[in-house]
Amino acid sequence: MRVLFTIYPNSLAHLYPVVPLAWALQSAGHEVRVASHHSAAEQIISTGLSPVQLGDTDVPEVRLTDEANPPKTPEEVDRYTRALGLDDREREFWITFYQYLFVPMSDYVRVDRSEAEHLVDFARAWKPDLVLWDVTVPAGAVAARACGAAHARLGNGEDVLSFSLEKLAEREAQVRAAGLDPNPLATLMAPLAAEYGMEVDRELLLGQFTVDSIPEGMQLPTNITRVHMRHVPYAGAQEFPEWLRERPERPRVAMSLGESTRRFIRGDWDRTPKIMKALDGLDVEVVATLNDLQLDGVEKIPENVRQIEWVNLTHLLPTCSAMIHHGGIGTYSAAVPAKVPHLVCDIEGESLMLKPVQEKDASRTGTLLPGLEIGKREDREADGPPPVFELPAKKVEATPVSNFVIAQGSGARLDHRAQSVEEMRELIRAVATDESYRRGAEAVYDQWLATPSPADVVPVLERMAAERRGRA
Structure with missing residues (x-):
């Protein structure tokens, strides 16, 4: 089986958590690649994994440019809070999604930059069986659908994304009545999906399933399919002091x-x-x-x-x-x-x-x-x-x-x-x-x-990939 990971670039907090699973897959005989902006290649190589370099080599990652998107304003956040009928605790989930998570997600689904295009081109050429995409890199879902691969999100915290999308669906009438976008993430993804003739649906936004390494007592109750996995710490190679x-x-x-x-x-x-x-x-x-x-x-x-x-x-x-x-x-x-x-x-x-x-x-x-x-x-x-x-x-x-x-x-x-x-x-x-x-x-x-280890999860991923490959 061929497995393609996508990760947010130049952040050890996004790279290191995937390394034990990537190595478990490689140790079981599967081919693994890790796709990210070209500036992250050396970090990926240092973990013993093979990078797929995205974006033009003379162009910095979008977060280091003047065109980097700012967070949403507090006024817009609170308009949604009222329309969604959120209490104080749920309001924090929405803030985490809409002010924090939404910003990096917007970076690498852009059709005016080459990163997403390069990811889709690689997926079509290499033909992975499974794409495991960092929750901040939803272009991985588009690449998976473009090549017929199964795909899943990699959970790295409370699942405020699925919580927020479920709230938006539940309160769609109230959100529309407030003059707000009933699904801002779908709107964000629409241009890239349209580029490859795809409709934005729940699976494109949330994956076919989620590989979740967050303790159950810390996770939000949402209606998604989860594969629970033990978070095995990895911090790179270093001589023991x-x-x-x-x-x-x-x-x-x-x-x-x-x-x-x-x-x-x-x-x-x-x-x-x-x-x-x-x-x-x-x-x-x-x-x-x-x-x-x-x-x-x-x-x-x-x-x-x-x-x-x-x-x-x-x-x-x-x-x-x-x-x-x-x-x-x-x-x-x-x-x-x-x-x-x-x-x-x-x-x-x-x-x-x-x-x-x-x-x-x-x-x-x-x-x-x-x-x-x-x-x-x-x-x-x-x-x-x-x-x-x-x-x-x-x-x-x-x-x-x-x-x-x-x-x-x-x-x-x-x-x-x-x-x-x-x-x-x-x-x-x-x-x-x-x-x-x-x-x-x-x-x-x-x-x-x-909790199942990364090695324990490999047979589960093999089965789920076989069941879900080629599904639109």
């Missing part, structure tokens, strides 16, 4: 605030400085994987904190008694097989709404300027001021992850806006030393171990 071979004399706490915010945010809101104060003098040893941008604003690094820009979490976490993290799904999942309790950085009750601000303020942290990325492109050539959006001081997945670990007894929430330094220090001490949190983490590990 010699200092990790020594058993720590005190409880060791890992601290990781993720890969994405260090690419877009200079500084870490006011979070890292406060956490560092909470750690100062605490009877624990801390390993903090933070770079200089994330440490911006920290007055001093405590003596009990080892700051290192990068270390493989699969090497570090088995030596740890707790982990402080930003609530990202990949980072959370890395701690589960190590049975490590969590301290999830999350501001309870703060909305994810992206709010436009009038102008770029060099002193402000947590702002998003479409088309820009720290270290890659920090200026714009377009006329007029670029749109600037203020980000909430938390990861998109932080609240569902923190709610889940609290419900499982495997961790606690670190709310740097509501909790004092002393309260944060006590929480860190408790989670790192209290056996109840360790027992909660062990229970989550048992659930994880009972």
Whole structure:
């Protein structure tokens, strides 16, 4: 069987989660390719997988251009919220879909750029049996239909997309009455589908099924077919550090605030400085994987904190008694097989709404300027001021992850806006030393171990691909 993955480019948070499944398929004798923008080729090669390079080689990815789409406005988000009859919790699901997920989805379905065309051309030539597409790259569904392959989405968080589409269908009359598009994702996909003579239907938007590595207790109830799969952590190849071979004399706490915010945010809101104060003098040893941008604003690094820009979490976490993290799904999942309790950085009750601000303020942290990325492109050539959006001081997945670990007894929430330094220090001490949190983490590990591994899922994918190939 030939299997084609599509992933969002230049984000380890999208590449690394697919590697164990891709290798499970290869180890079972299947041919695997990973399609993404040409700029991601080296990252893909570093995992031992074969890239399919999309887009013109002299053209940057669309997110690094002046034509990068800005998020939807809060006013439009709330018009939909009212028409859909959403409560406060459901409103956050809609924000996640319409302001966050919708933006990257719009990048690679464009008919005025070559990425989607190259993907379809490759699929027609290579003729995969199965296309597994990143939820942010729905062009994978078009490519699959164009070549007659079976296809499925790769779930990487709460399924706010299927939740939102089901709400739109349920409340179509109210949405139309409000003068709103009854299915903005279908409208987004329509030009690319029409280019290949296709109608946009539910299967083109949601896949024939979804490979889902999110714990059931964290997932939204939606009417889709899921193949549940254990999230096996992968963080690339790295020599095992010699200092990790020594058993720590005190409880060791890992601290990781993720890969994405260090690419877009200079500084870490006011979070890292406060956490560092909470750690100062605490009877624990801390390993903090933070770079200089994330440490911006920290007055001093405590003596009990080892700051290192990068270390493989699969090497570090088995030596740890707790982990402080930003609530990202990949980072959370890395701690589960190590049975490590969590301290999830999350501001309870703060909305994810992206709010436009009038102008770029060099002193402000947590702002998003479409088309820009720290270290890659920090200026714009377009006329007029670029749109600037203020980000909430938390990861998109932080609240569902923190709610889940609290419900499982495997961790606690670190709310740097509501909790004092002393309260944060006590929480860190408790989670790192209290056996109840360790027992909660062990229970989550048992659930994880009972979930089918990527190798277990391969026969399921073989069967589902055989049943669904050639279906329009």
